[in-house]
Amino acid sequence: MNPIKKLTLFLQICLFVTFSFAQTDSYRPPKLTNSDSWSMILVPDVQSYVKFERNHGILELMTGWVSGQIEPLNIQMVLSTGDLVEHNSWLSPDGKQADQAGIQQWKAASRAFERLDGRVPYLNATGNHDYGIKSVENRKTYYDDFFPVDRNRLSQRLLKEAGFNADNQPSLVNAAYEFLSPFNEKYLFLVLEFAPRDETIEWAKKVIGDNKYKSHRVVLLTHSYLNSKNEHIVKENYPLENCNYGRAVFEKLVQPSSNIEMVFSGHIGAPDDFEGHVGYRTDKNSAGRTVHQMTFNAQALGGGWHGNGGDGWLRWMEFMPDKRTVKVKTFSPFFAISPTTRQFAWERAPYNEFEFQLDSK
Numbered sequence: 001m002n003p004i005k006k007l008t009l010f011l012q013i014c015l016f017v018t019f020s021f022a023q024t025d026s027y028r029p030p031k032l033t034n035s036d037s038w039s040m041i042l043v044p045d046v047q048s049y050v051k052f053e054r055n056h057g058i059l060e061l062m063t064g065w066v067s068g069q070i071e072p073l074n075i076q077m078v079l080s081t082g083d084l085v086e087h088n089s090w091l092s093p094d095g096k097q098a099d100q101a102g103i104q105q106w107k108a109a110s111r112a113f114e115r116l117d118g119r120v121p122y123l124n125a126t127g128n129h130d131y132g133i134k135s136v137e138n139r140k141t142y143y144d145d146f147f148p149v150d151r152n153r154l155s156q157r158l159l160k161e162a163g164f165n166a167d168n169q170p171s172l173v174n175a176a177y178e179f180l181s182p183f184n185e186k187y188l189f190l191v192l193e194f195a196p197r198d199e200t201i202e203w204a205k206k207v208i209g210d211n212k213y214k215s216h217r218v219v220l221l222t223h224s225y226l227n228s229k230n231e232h233i234v235k236e237n238y239p240l241e242n243c244n245y246g247r248a249v250f251e252k253l254v255q256p257s258s259n260i261e262m263v264f265s266g267h268i269g270a271p272d273d274f275e276g277h278v279g280y281r282t283d284k285n286s287a288g289r290t291v292h293q294m295t296f297n298a299q300a301l302g303g304g305w306h307g308n309g310g311d312g313w314l315r316w317m318e319f320m321p322d323k324r325t326v327k328v329k330t331f332s333p334f335f336a337i338s339p340t341t342r343q344f345a346w347e348r349a350p351y352n353e354f355e356f357q358l359d360s361k
Contacts, residue, residue: 027342030331032073034321038182039073041066042315044277044297045083045266047129049309050108051098058334059108062312063115065333070120073316077179078120081266081297082127082194082223084109087134088141096306102133102142110146121154126173127223127267128194128238136194136238139166143173158189163203165193174200176207178216183323185361188216188259194223195236195243201252208257217358218260225249225265226279226295250283250293258287261358266297271304278351289359294328311335313347327355 032039043066049059069075085105086098093099100108116122126143128136144165149156149172163174172191179187190204208218225246227233233246244252246265254260270276279295298310312334318327330352336345347353 027336027345029336030069030073030316030329032318033327034318036182036321037074037318039069039075040077040079040317040319041075042264042294042296042317043078043080044310044313044315045081045127045269045299046109046112046309047083047086047105047127048299048305048307049112050084050105051086051093051100052306052309053100053104053108055309056108056112058309058312059112060115061337062314062333063112065336066314067115067119073318074182075120076182077189078116078122079189079221079264080122080124081221081264081295082125083129083266083299084124084127084143086129088130089133106142106146113147117152118154121158121177121179122152123155123175123177123189123191123221125191125221125223125266126193131194136240139193139240141165141173144171147172160188161207163200166197174203176204176213178213181319183319183321185323186216188213188218190218190220190260192220192222192249195238195240195245196222196249197242198244199242201244201249204253205256208259214259215361216259217262217361218257220249220254220260220263222249222263222265224267225263226268226281226293228268228270228276228279228295230279230281254291254293255283255285257285258289260285261289261291263291263293265293265295268295269297269300269305271300272302272307274298274301274347274349275351277301280351280354282356290357292326292356292358296330315352324358324360325355326358329353 049055087102089102131141132138158177160178161176162170165171173193175191177189232250277297281293283291296315298313302308302311312332316329330347332345335341
């Protein structure tokens with residue numbers, strides 16, 4: 001081999017080693033910044049993982065990762081933003097919008113969350129796609145069939161109040177859960193159906209207004225609330241009459257409250273545009289306390305509406321020992337699983353990595 005070829009080969013090897021080292025060295029797995037912190041995981045809409053059989057494994061990888069991080073990250077709670085399926089009861093998928101019937105989608109979502117049963121409490125909102133046939137043509141849902149009250153004993157232990165569905169039957173689509181943090185702070189997690197009905201709003205007001213919950217930090221979990229411009233959603237074109245979207249939920253429930261301090265939601269998205277999937281804003285409630293309102297979704301990343309389901313993104317929130325600071329990070333165990341892709345496992349844009357301060361109690 002002549003000297004020039006030897007030099008060229010040497011330089012190529014050096015570049016390859018340097019690039020490989022840089023990829024390996026730049027990745028750091030999730031780790032608490034304070035060993036006394038506790039974590040909460042936000043799971044975005046999973047509908048695009050379950051509607052195609054090819055994507056089921058990604059969702060199971062995500063919940064499997066959460067299960068494996070319960071102790072290292074001190075995960076105390078998992079919230080899912082709704083749209084657990086793309087089609088609640090569609091019987092004959094066309095292979096383009098989905099290749100799984102509604103019942104198969106519910107089974108896939110259920111199978112993924114099995115990894116958390118008995119390991120950590122998790123609470124699910126219900127989205128528009130969890131009702132009706134394809135998308136909330138009515139308020140019938142299979143949610144309670146696949147996520148019954150006794151499914152996860154750790155969630156059941158926290159359940160304090162159960163509301164009613166549109167058929168006036170007790171249902172976990174509207175429910176309240178009491179949680180004591182590792183810092184002995186009392187939380188009440190309030191889960192509300194998609195576009196809650198007026199009577200649901202009245203039930204929620206009664207629950208959070210009860211004297212026994214007035215000193216709790218109330219966390220509202222619902223599906224549709226903010227758009228990607230950080231505005232409360234005013235109206236959507238669904239065939240519902242008795243419904244309240246983001247602005248109405250804020251005006252009727254969140255702002256008049258004295259104890260709602262966090263709101264989490266999903267629902268929104270734009271093909272392969274992360275910023276089109278997220279939102280964040282703060283407002284004051286009637287007691288002058290700051291309400292942190294966060295929307296997180298990822299369903300049209302990884303190839304758009306019919307891609308891989310959302311690139312495996314999760315949102316991780318670390319609650320610091322000062323009882324006020326919450327560090328927000330966005331991480332993909334799907335990318336992290338392989339040395340080839342793990343340099344993409346963190347989403348560092350300001351709208352995906354930030355922190356906020358809860359008001360002191």
